Amino acid sequence: xxxxxxxxxxxxxxxxxKGLSLQVNAGEVHAIMGPNGTGKSTLGNVLAGKEGYxxxxxxxxxxxxxxxxxxxxxxxQKGVFLAFQYPVEIPGVSNANFLKAAVNEQRKANGEExxxxxxFLKMMREKMELVEMKKDFISRxxxxxFSGGEKKRNEIFQMAMLQPKLAILDETDSGxxxxxxxxxxxxxxxxxxxxxxxxxxxxYQRLLDYIVPDxxxxxxxxxxxxxxxxxxxxxxxxxxxxxxxHATL
Amino acid sequence: MTEQDAIIDEVVNSEYKYGxxxxxxxxxxxxxxxxxxxxxxxxxxxxPEWMLEWRLKAYKEWQKMTEPAWANVHYPKVDFQxxxxxxxxxxxxxxxxxxxxxxxxLKTFEKLGISLDEQKRLSGVAVDVVFDSVSVKTTFQETLKxxxxxxxxxxxxxxxxxxxxxxxxxxxxxxxDNFYAALNSAVFSDGxxxxxxxxxxxxxxxxxxxRINAAGSGQFERTLxxxxxxxxxxxxxxxTAPQRDENQLHAAVVELIAxxxxxxxxxxxxxxxxxxxxxxxxxxxFVTKRGMCKGSNSKISWTQVETGSAVxxxxxSCILAGDNSIGEFYSVALTNHFQQADxxxxxxxxxxxxxxxIVSKGISAGKSQNSYxxxxxxxxxxxNARNFSQCDSLLMGNLCGAHTxxxxxxSNNTSKVEHEATTSKIGEDMLFYFQQRxxxxxxxxxxxxNGFCKEVMDHLPMEFAVEARKLLEISxxxxxx
Ligand SMILES: Nc1ncnc2c1ncn2[C@@H]1O[C@H](COP(=O)(O)OP(=O)(O)OP(=O)(O)O)[C@@H](O)[C@H]1O
Ligand SMILES: [Mg+2]
Numbered sequence: 001x002x003x004x005x006x007x008x009x010x011x012x013x014x015x016x017x018k019g020l021s022l023q024v025n026a027g028e029v030h031a032i033m034g035p036n037g038t039g040k041s042t043l044g045n046v047l048a049g050k051e052g053y054x055x056x057x058x059x060x061x062x063x064x065x066x067x068x069x070x071x072x073x074x075x076x077q078k079g080v081f082l083a084f085q086y087p088v089e090i091p092g093v094s095n096a097n098f099l100k101a102a103v104n105e106q107r108k109a110n111g112e113e114x115x116x117x118x119x120f121l122k123m124m125r126e127k128m129e130l131v132e133m134k135k136d137f138i139s140r141x142x143x144x145x146f147s148g149g150e151k152k153r154n155e156i157f158q159m160a161m162l163q164p165k166l167a168i169l170d171e172t173d174s175g176x177x178x179x180x181x182x183x184x185x186x187x188x189x190x191x192x193x194x195x196x197x198x199x200x201x202x203x204y205q206r207l208l209d210y211i212v213p214d215x216x217x218x219x220x221x222x223x224x225x226x227x228x229x230x231x232x233x234x235x236x237x238x239x240x241x242x243x244x245x246h247a248t249l
Numbered sequence: 250m251t252e253q254d255a256i257i258d259e260v261v262n263s264e265y266k267y268g269x270x271x272x273x274x275x276x277x278x279x280x281x282x283x284x285x286x287x288x289x290x291x292x293x294x295x296x297p298e299w300m301l302e303w304r305l306k307a308y309k310e311w312q313k314m315t316e317p318a319w320a321n322v323h324y325p326k327v328d329f330q331x332x333x334x335x336x337x338x339x340x341x342x343x344x345x346x347x348x349x350x351x352x353x354x355l356k357t358f359e360k361l362g363i364s365l366d367e368q369k370r371l372s373g374v375a376v377d378v379v380f381d382s383v384s385v386k387t388t389f390q391e392t393l394k395x396x397x398x399x400x401x402x403x404x405x406x407x408x409x410x411x412x413x414x415x416x417x418x419x420x421x422x423x424x425x426d427n428f429y430a431a432l433n434s435a436v437f438s439d440g441x442x443x444x445x446x447x448x449x450x451x452x453x454x455x456x457x458x459x460r461i462n463a464a465g466s467g468q469f470e471r472t473l474x475x476x477x478x479x480x481x482x483x484x485x486x487x488x489t490a491p492q493r494d495e496n497q498l499h500a501a502v503v504e505l506i507a508x509x510x511x512x513x514x515x516x517x518x519x520x521x522x523x524x525x526x527x528x529x530x531x532x533x534x535f536v537t538k539r540g541m542c543k544g545s546n547s548k549i550s551w552t553q554v555e556t557g558s559a560v561x562x563x564x565x566s567c568i569l570a571g572d573n574s575i576g577e578f579y580s581v582a583l584t585n586h587f588q589q590a591d592x593x594x595x596x597x598x599x600x601x602x603x604x605x606x607i608v609s610k611g612i613s614a615g616k617s618q619n620s621y622x623x624x625x626x627x628x629x630x631x632x633n634a635r636n637f638s639q640c641d642s643l644l645m646g647n648l649c650g651a652h653t654x655x656x657x658x659x660s661n662n663t664s665k666v667e668h669e670a671t672t673s674k675i676g677e678d679m680l681f682y683f684q685q686r687x688x689x690x691x692x693x694x695x696x697x698x699n700g701f702c703k704e705v706m707d708h709l710p711m712e713f714a715v716e717a718r719k720l721l722e723i724s725x726x727x728x729x730x
Binding site for chain 1: 673677678679681682683684685686687688689690692696697699700701702703
């Protein structure tokens with residue numbers, strides 16, 4: 001589904017991603033772990049199409065097409081979803097309106113009619129239950145005045161509404177209390193299927209107890225330096241990243 | 250004169266502080282302005298003597314005044330002697346089909362969702378029989394007549410309802426109120442007159458659109474609207490369709506009077522030609538709009554959406570004279586490219602327990618400058634006056650400007666005045682959030698702007714609000730990326 005090959009990315013002439021490669025197939029969950037500032041969020045942003053990044057080398061194929069050629073909203077319409085590490089607040093735009101636009105833009109791109117309002121409302125209620133959102137949430141402005149945990153839960157809720165092929169969760173577990181962590185993980189697990197894939201960026205092994213990954217990758221200094229199964233996460237928790245410090249020097 | 254009257258008098262006349270005399274050279278008609286031109290206008294309109302005297306008095310005052318320079322706008326000096334002050338109302342040039350209309354204009358009509366027949370009417374194409382506008386207007390007029398509502402052009406009102414006009418004209422905006430108001434008082438071409446009798450609730454939105462004999466809006470429009478005791482009226486001015494006009498200078502005056510328990514809701518959508526992307530051309534719009542809550546428990550509410558004009562100078566205001574009266578001002582002012590707007594309101598609290606509410610939303614894009622200027626004044630007799638003001642600015646890009654100038658003068662310590670202001674910017678992170686959910690940049694901007702303006706839009710009559718929303722989107726097209 002996703003094939004990243006030798007990806008080099010710079011911001012303002014500073015190289016952040018330094019030859020990153022990663023293969024993700026449908027039905028898989030990949031966890032990426034790595035120290036602060038190593039380029040995890042940068043990878044998410046580049047895949048999602050944020051402006052300001054210069055791709056100096058390498059390629060990214062998504063379902064066989066060159067992802068880097070598409071604009072951000074086109075990538076989203078094709079099923080790439082990024083749950084932000086820091087979701088922004090959008091004053092004056094209600095969650096219902098925001099999601100209605102998102103869902104219908106995606107349908108339009110696929111040549112479908114807009115979703116009938118009653119169907120949309122039904123879906124919204126269903127998915128809200130999935131992440132245990134409060135009722136008043138529908139009419140509130142997107143993320144405005146939300147607590148840190150609520151913002152993260154909202155990201156998962158949006159993901160559930162949009163049903164992406166590839167979801168990248170950037171530290172969705174950070175700042176969540178134990179109940180919220182369980183809710184978020186539960187949401188992800190219910191959405192897992194043989195047709196979609198997840199890239200889960202996290203600092204904590206704990207999340208992976210709930211969302212069990214097929215692969216764990218260590219990202220260090222702009223590339224993937226080690227891959228393994230879920231036991232790698234346990235190992236990292238114990239030993240930290242010191243081993244890689246020497247390896248890349 | 251009671252003390253109350255004295256205060257009102259002082260308020261409405263307070264701006265007269267110009268002692269400077271401009272010596273205006275007499276020029277022969279038709280260009281330029283002098284007493285003979287005013288006599289000529291008045292005669293053409295078959296006005297009674299008192300109306301002529303009133304105009305001449307205004308002209309004398311105007312001659313003593315100079316153009317105000319305090320607003321945060323810059324424009325080339327207008328040569329008032331180079332203006333034609335009277336042109337006989339001539340019918341718009343009739344075109345045979347929409348093919349003859351400027352395609353740019355048609356594109357905009359289409360985006361606004363204006364029906365084909367309406368497009369024809371607006372652009373001066375002779376309409377066919379399917380769109381029977383005459384009969385629509387006739388039924389409309391009959392309904393109003395049944396209720397005793399007078400709704401006609403100002404010229405007609407001067408001729409047929411002279412007593413009412415004489416009683417109220419200039420009581421809210423006196424001739425010598427300000428430079429542009431004085432000019433308007435001297436030379437006003439036409440405008441609307443409306444009187445709602447005691448206890449009558451006007452059953453439909455009154456719009457200039459339905460006014461028979463409205464031959465173009467004119468450069469110096471004058472509107473007078475009176476809601477008698479217990480009356481209610483909602484009035485719509487302007488339209489969302491782009492308004493092209495050969496006259497660069499517009500100086501209108503609007504006066505509203507609400508007697509005991511009366512309510513006036515005045516909504517405006519202004520979309521005059523703003524000039525091109527490089528700031529060339531465009532209309533200078535200097536308007537004096539003021540409402541007087543004369544009676545107790547009366548209410549005046551201004552709602553406006555302004556997207557047009559190159560330069561706008563406009564402060565719809567309320568004088569809250571009656572006890573328990575309420576004044577409201579809801580405004581969206583959008584500027585793009587090189588537009589300049591200096592708008593706001595004045596809430597003058599005179600009566601007891603008077604309340605006012607100001608909600609101003611300024612959106613600046615391109616290289617435009619958008620200023621809010623508001624005055625809340627509480628007189629010493631205005632026990633328990635309340636004001637709440639909310640002024641929000643939204644910036645798009647780094648080249649535009651938003652400015653807020655709130656003035657507060659309080660002389661009664663039982664009053665409560667609150668002011669809140671915010672400035673926000675449509676940032677890259679916000680736009681990326683939308684795009685990441687599959688919503689393109691242009692749609693994202695439209696959604697953010699509509700969200701920002703929602704509180705004001707909610708006060709517009711429904712159909713008007715739908716059009717106004719589209720208008721905002723069109724006005725911002727191409728302002729990001
Ligand atoms: N706009 C920018 N300009 C300059 N440097 C940037 C910019 N954005 C990110 N960086 C730098 O790129 C590096 C990688 O940042 P990134 O956010 O991808 O790290 P991360 O792995 O997600 O870290 P964390 O675990 O703290 O979230 C950091 O050194 C950061 O300072
Ligand atoms: Mg990060």
